[in-house]
Amino acid sequence: MNLTVRESLIAFRRAPLLSALSVTTIAFSLFVVGLFGLVAVNLQHALQDVAERVEIVAYLLPGTPIESITLAEKDIEAFPEVQSAAYVSEDSALARAHAELVEFRDVLQELERNPLPASIEVKLKPRFRDVDHVNEVADRLRGFGFVDDVRFGRDWVEKLDRLRGIAAAVGLVVGAAFAVVAIIIIGTTIRMAVLQRSREIAIMRLVGATNGFIRRPFLLQGAIKGMLGGLVAIGLSYGAYTLINRWLIHAAFFSKEQAVAIVGFGTLIGLFGSAASVGRHLRRV
Amino acid sequence: MIKFTNVFKAFPKGGLALKDVSFHIAKGEFVFLTGHSGAGKSTVLKLIYAEEPVTSGEVRVSGFNAAELRPRDVPMLRRRLGIVFQDFRLLEDRTADENVAFALEVTGARRSSIPARVMRVLTQVGLAAKAQAYPRELSGGEQQRVAIARALVNEPTVLLADEPTGNLDERATRGVFQLLRDINASGTAVVMATHDLDLVRQAPYRVIELQEGALVYDSAVDEPREAASP
Numbered sequence: 001m002n003l004t005v006r007e008s009l010i011a012f013r014r015a016p017l018l019s020a021l022s023v024t025t026i027a028f029s030l031f032v033v034g035l036f037g038l039v040a041v042n043l044q045h046a047l048q049d050v051a052e053r054v055e056i057v058a059y060l061l062p063g064t065p066i067e068s069i070t071l072a073e074k075d076i077e078a079f080p081e082v083q084s085a086a087y088v089s090e091d092s093a094l095a096r097a098h099a100e101l102v103e104f105r106d107v108l109q110e111l112e113r114n115p116l117p118a119s120i121e122v123k124l125k126p127r128f129r130d131v132d133h134v135n136e137v138a139d140r141l142r143g144f145g146f147v148d149d150v151r152f153g154r155d156w157v158e159k160l161d162r163l164r165g166i167a168a169a170v171g172l173v174v175g176a177a178f179a180v181v182a183i184i185i186i187g188t189t190i191r192m193a194v195l196q197r198s199r200e201i202a203i204m205r206l207v208g209a210t211n212g213f214i215r216r217p218f219l220l221q222g223a224i225k226g227m228l229g230g231l232v233a234i235g236l237s238y239g240a241y242t243l244i245n246r247w248l249i250h251a252a253f254f255s256k257e258q259a260v261a262i263v264g265f266g267t268l269i270g271l272f273g274s275a276a277s278v279g280r281h282l283r284r285v
Numbered sequence: 286m287i288k289f290t291n292v293f294k295a296f297p298k299g300g301l302a303l304k305d306v307s308f309h310i311a312k313g314e315f316v317f318l319t320g321h322s323g324a325g326k327s328t329v330l331k332l333i334y335a336e337e338p339v340t341s342g343e344v345r346v347s348g349f350n351a352a353e354l355r356p357r358d359v360p361m362l363r364r365r366l367g368i369v370f371q372d373f374r375l376l377e378d379r380t381a382d383e384n385v386a387f388a389l390e391v392t393g394a395r396r397s398s399i400p401a402r403v404m405r406v407l408t409q410v411g412l413a414a415k416a417q418a419y420p421r422e423l424s425g426g427e428q429q430r431v432a433i434a435r436a437l438v439n440e441p442t443v444l445l446a447d448e449p450t451g452n453l454d455e456r457a458t459r460g461v462f463q464l465l466r467d468i469n470a471s472g473t474a475v476v477m478a479t480h481d482l483d484l485v486r487q488a489p490y491r492v493i494e495l496q497e498g499a500l501v502y503d504s505a506v507d508e509p510r511e512a513a514s515p
Contacts, residue, residue, distance in 0.1 A: 003390055014378055203374055206334075207435065208364035209391035210357065 007217035008224065011197070018196060019225065022189040026229025027236065029182035030266050034237040034254075036178050040171045041258070042251050047164055054129040054160070056122040056138055056152045062090075064118070064146040072144055073120060081128040081137055086121045090114050117148065130161050179265075186229075187273040190222055194277045201281065211282050218278045219271055226270020230263035237262075286312045286474065287333060287443065292342035294328055294498075302328045304498045305342075308505075310476065312442065315469045317485050318478040320495035326478035329495070330445050333476070334366055335359045347442055364392055367436025367444040367473075371451035373428045375420040381431045382407060382416040388435045406434040410464055426457025433464060443474040450481060458484070 012019045060069065069087055076085040088096070093116040098108055122141065124133060134157050138150045194201075204214050234254075241253045254262070287310040294303035303325050310316050318326045331337045332344050335354055344351035347365045349358060375384050385403045394402070407413045410430040420428050429449060436444055446465065450458040462484055469475045479485065485492055494502040 199374075200376055203376065203387070204391050205360075206363065206368055206374070207388040207391060208360040208362075208439070210360045213391055213393070 004216040004220055008221040011193075011217065011221050012224075015193070015196060018193055022186075022193060022225045023228045023232065025189045026182075026186050026226055026266055026270065027232035029185045030230055030233035030262060031236040033175070033178045033182055033265075034233050034262055035240060036175060037254065037258070037262070038237060038241060038251070040167075040175065041254060043167050043171075045252050047160070047167065048126070050160060051126065051129045054124060054134065054152070054157055056124070056134060056141065056150060058120045058122065058141040058144070058147045059117045059149045059151070060119060061146050061148045062117065068146060069118070069120070072146070076120065076122060076141070079137060079140070081124050081133050082122055083125045084123045086123075088119045088121060090116055090118045093118065129157070130164075131157050183269055183273070186226070186269050187276065190225075190270070190273040191277040193221070194218060194274075194281050198281065214282065215275070215278050218274045222270040222274025223267050224270070226266040226268065226273075227263060229270070230266025233266065234259050234262060286310060286347055287476070288343070288345040289329075289332075290343040290345075292332065292344055293340045294325075294332065294337070295340045301498050303332075303495075306495075306498075306500045307342075308493055308500065308503055310443075310474060313469070313472055313474050315466070315475045315488070315490040316477070317490055317492045318476060318495070319480060319482070319485060319492055321480065323497075324495040325498045326495060327447055328498075330368075330447050330476070330478055333443075333445060334368055335362055360392075364439055365442055367433075367439065367441035369429070369432050369436050369444065369446040369449045371448040373420070373425075373432045373452075375428055375431055375435075377420050380417050380419055381412060381423065381434075384420070384431055385435045385438050388438050392439060402438055403434075406438045407431075409437065409468075410434045424457065425453050426460055429453065429457070429461050430464065433461070433468075437468065437473075441473065443476060444468060446475065446477040448478055448480070450479065450484065462487075 292306045349362045492504045
């Protein structure tokens with residue numbers, strides 16, 4: 001077996017307690033980051049669900065010929081921001097009101113004439129669901145001669161915008177803070193592992209081992225510890241997710257890519273933490 | 286092979302550890318480095334194995350010039366030296382033969398050649414029978430033999446020994462000293478720092494004496510004298 005690999009594995013066997021401690025520390029640090037990540041992921045899902053409802057409705061003047069409407073529908077669908085445009089006739093508007101407004105069913109029944117206008121309901125592509133784009137599309141819709149009025153929940157869209165801004169800012173700041181704390185804690189544990197073997201390092205230097213040779217087992221070992229820590233953190237997060245799901249609210253878990261990213265993050269912290277610790281140690285002695 | 290020319294070495298906190306030290310040690314020589322503790326013996330050795338930089342003057346060791354030494358040259362220099370300390374510096378969690386093999390492994394020796402080379406040096410220092418013992422199971426003298434075996438296994442041209450008998454009783458001291466003489470007899474130069482004047486008197490080797498960082502006596506240059514002054 002390659003000497004680097006052998007020496008890295010031997011270190012686990014020689015100092016099982018310290019190794020386990022490093023892995024546990026890394027795991028819990030990443031677990032905290034992971035929990036926060038879970039919150040962020042679920043917040044994002046919730047906001048996406050809400051954003052689904054961002055819709056612009058263009059009410060049409062009565063008596064607009066259906067040919068014009070069909071043409072306009074095609075035009076609107078061709079807007080770069082638009083995901084779909086659907087025509088709702090007077091009759092289907094009434095039918096929908098019947099179905100949705102149960103309390104007013106009697107009132108609706110007694111109407112002599114359908115008071116509801118026909119409309120075109122426009123849905124935007126996800127990345128355009130913000131105030132500026134919604135306003136822009138609404139203005140363009142007003143330009144059609146047969147459009148009577150354009151409505152969308154302006155307050156609602158603005159609030160959503162703000163919420164998204166806050167979520168992103170908080171996510172970035174808190175996430176970065178957690179990540180930094182994790183890096184510091186992990187760096188310290190790795191430093192302990194290096195100090196524990198300082199005698200060995202001194203002897204290696206004495207007999208003429210190159211710095212690269214001394215460094216390699218530590219790097220591999222750090223990466224392995226980081227990876228194990230990442231895996232444990234995913235396991236812990238999954239446990240937390242299961243509990244939350246059963247007892248509190250229906251939540252989403254990380255996608256496969258996000259889970260791989262967390263393990264990758266752990267591996268990188270382990271690798272660079274070791275590189276920094278060993279580098280510092282080698283420069284100092 | 287080892288040449289000091291007007292070497293000064295400053296302590297990091299001020300003051301001089303070595304003052305204008307010059308000497309030349311030839312291939313295959315045996316040299317005692319004597320003087321009180323703090324006289325600069327260890328500093329001379331550290332400059333030889335490039336543990337510390339020279340403040341001024343020139344140190345040449347086996348073709349390397351200390352002043353021009355790049356960090357990555359240091360391991361190459363040390364592979365030509367064997368170094369032994371008073372406190373042995375063995376890895377407690379490895380057996381005697383693993384300690385010796387370690388020096389070969391970390392310098393990238395061919396793996397298949399390692400066991401035979403380890404056994405050969407352990408035999409040379411008289412510890413073949415205890416190859417599987419851990420340092421704690423060995424006496425001080427035996428531990429120093431393991432350390433000497435480790436220093437020899439890379440076939441150095443010089444063996445540096447910093448008070449190698451400082452922690453040993455009289456019998457072990459005699460044994461280790463005899464081992465160093467045998468090693469020297471087979472062609473390896475030995476530089477031995479010691480303040481054990483009995484040892485120095487026992488053998489007809491060259492003596493370099495330091496006093497407060499200055500070279501005060503070199504038997505290769507100065508008149509012979511009856512007894513070393515310290």
